[in-house]
Amino acid sequence: MNTKTDGPGFDFCAFLDYDKSDEVRLYEIGRYVAKTCYSYGPVIRPRGILHYVTSGKGMLQIMGKEYSIHEQQIFFIPAGISAYYIADSEDPWTYCWAHLGGSAMLELFNECELNEMQPVRDVKLREGETKSALQRLMDDLFENYEREYFSIAKTYELMDFLHSSYARSEEETNESLQLQYVRTVIKFIQLKFSEPIHVEDIAMTCGLNRSYLSRLFHEATGSTIKDFLSTYRVNMAKNMLKKTDNTIQFVAFAVGYSDIFTFSKAFKRITGMSPSEYRSSPDI
Template sequence: MIVTGVDKVKFVDYTKSNDFYLFEVGKYKCGPGYSYGPIVRTRTIFHYVLSGKGHLVIGDKRFDIHEHQGFLIPARVKAYYEADTEEPWEYAWIHVDGPRTLELFASAGITLENPIYNPVSDSSMVYECIAEIFRNSDRECFCYAKVYEFFDYLIATSENQVKNDVDPRLAYVKSAISFIRLKYSEPIGVEEIAAACGLNRSYLTRLFKHATGYTPQAYLASYRIKKASELLLETSETINSIAFLVGYSDSFTFSKAFKRYRNESPSDYRKKLGKG
């Protein structure tokens, strides 16, 4: 992580998905009149405004933007943006690119001609997805799934949603992720996840891997290790107890899986953090 004043950013290079690539997430609290550009970016970037206001200029068009709105800067397009002098904005951003990135933004009605995201309902989950990617930037599988959720929330809440063009795969992937997050502590597998989504196992696996670069089983394992890591850090539960709490039938299988993802045992991870 690089921190400069109130600027926080994390860089990654995740390009396994067939739909989108992820390169960077960050957050910035601007000073009065802070500006950026004119600049032509090599990758698409989306900003979500947390507070304050400012404006974006693309070509000869100016767009005034305020809290809870967002704006897109497509790759290879000259753009300039500036914070308000009295109420400067604070925003989070995500650098994405890849085969279907512009198509997915277009499903939310966000295009070069109309680069503004204007939500008609609670858009807090759009920011939360970016924040989760920032907090878990070292976990590639988790980040892919979160980018898919990001697009799903963006489309669902956008005033300019193109209803007929919304890809149904977004809903399937979101359903699979939601089921995993709800049931990860139980002895579930791909069959149960697929049944919950109303799909057969092979189709869900193909769909999920196309979208995220990983299988549903890999995401389930990754999510279990994430929750286990939190329990190791935040509680005094035994290793054996944590294994059961995150869906493993025994501590040996859990420890083996944990070491595969974290490159250290659960007990070593806890000791390293001063919790042992």
């Protein structure tokens, strides 16, 4: 971990690389007190970066558009997108930032419709507040950034703030009830794949007839629920076979199979090779 506090305009910067989880990653945080007309870019970053303007004003250029940004607004620059921003000539901004990643984080930005086409949002202060909830959250993060799990917990709080502030409710989306059932099936499998679950169990969770749920799922995904479950289990097993020394029998039980024969048969059907062949293959 590296920190910087004495560069031009820098108030604080920490390079964290908290990336143990595939779902939520925190790479860097910082605060910048900009001088008049200080500019950055155009630049393309390999990771998304969220900015929170705590005072002053500035301008963002992204996707051929300009956005005038002021105190108590956030702006998001996705990974792989060119952006340029500059502090105001009379009231230069101060902003916090966080480099963020992970599958859950990307899904959240999608739910909030924070993207290169809609990069700016207002941060609302409650009546009587002098500091926003987001400001208090970022202050806590900056004061305790060396504590990895604390920092990740604060990142989840940040996600909750974004979701509660900007994500559309189910009533506001065009997502059909059928698609919601499909999402429930996928989440159920992701949570319960290591247990001896069956399609009947999933249908009961959704409160639907098995045949009807199976038809909905197949129409939406092109796969049967049973095949999706088998494929998910095998993908989890592939990861374990490559990254651990556990026996094949242990792996089979760990991903929800009651015997090694059924597991090996499913594994070969999906991958074209046996579990032992997959483990010993150096190119996969």
